Amino acid sequence: MSILDEHRKWEGNIEELTERAREILLRQIHDAKAADLSVRLVRDYAQRGILSRAERAGKEVRYGFRHLLELVAARGLLTDGWPLAKIASYFGACSDTDLKRL
Numbered sequence: 001m002s003i004l005d006e007h008r009k010w011e012g013n014i015e016e017l018t019e020r021a022r023e024i025l026l027r028q029i030h031d032a033k034a035a036d037l038s039v040r041l042v043r044d045y046a047q048r049g050i051l052s053r054a055e056r057a058g059k060e061v062r063y064g065f066r067h068l069l070e071l072v073a074a075r076g077l078l079t080d081g082w083p084l085a086k087i088a089s090y091f092g093a094c095s096d097t098d099l100k101r102l
Helices: 014-028 039-048 065-079 084-091 096-101
Strands: 055-057 060-064
Touching: 014 039, 014 060, 014 065, 039 065, 039 084, 060 065, 065 084, 065 096
Parallel strands: none
Antiparallel strands: 055 060
């Protein structure tokens, strides 16, 4: 069972998404630079299309497992030298399984 499988039913707000992704990145790839996340950065990724559209519950925006996969995979690909625009276009065609493999 992978680290990400432990979070299959995860759901939370943007602060929780940021913190959970940080924890996973530190455990999985042991790269402090990749784990250097902020709410502002996550919002930027959402605006660029790297993160899929979040669900709204009234005034609150809710993120789920797919968003967590996208964020963790994006940070990993960035450390491998992928440009943000390429990551965004690639993720549009990826399944959850594809993202987990990254």
